[in-house]
Amino acid sequence: EKNLKLEEKITMLQQQNEELRARIEQNTVITRQLSEENANLQEYVEKEVEEKKKLSRTNEELLWKLQEGDAVSPVKLPPTSSTSFYRCSSGNSSPAKVRTLRR
Secondary structure (H helix, E strand, O other): OHHHHHHHHHHHHHHHHHHHHHHHHHHHHHHHHHHHHHHHHHHHHHHHHHHHHHHHHHHHHHHHHHHHHHHHOOOOOOOHHHOEEEEOOOOOOOEEEEOOOOO
């Protein structure tokens, strides 16, 4: 009778062992997938950071050129009477001032 109980317990423990091995295998697969996804996302973030830096440098360069251009050849602004108002086409209903430059 003891042997029978022990054999049943052995069978139950073997089944649990197999279930745990299957879970470990499944977790290993998921871990690999997540690691791959993480590496891809890291690469994407690094590319985005580099693109942002590049755009920032370009923006700085354009601002500098704009300021240098203003310093080298100043543009005369029209008299205030020729300043016009318009409504933004983007749906913004508040008027905004626009200066028209004479060439």
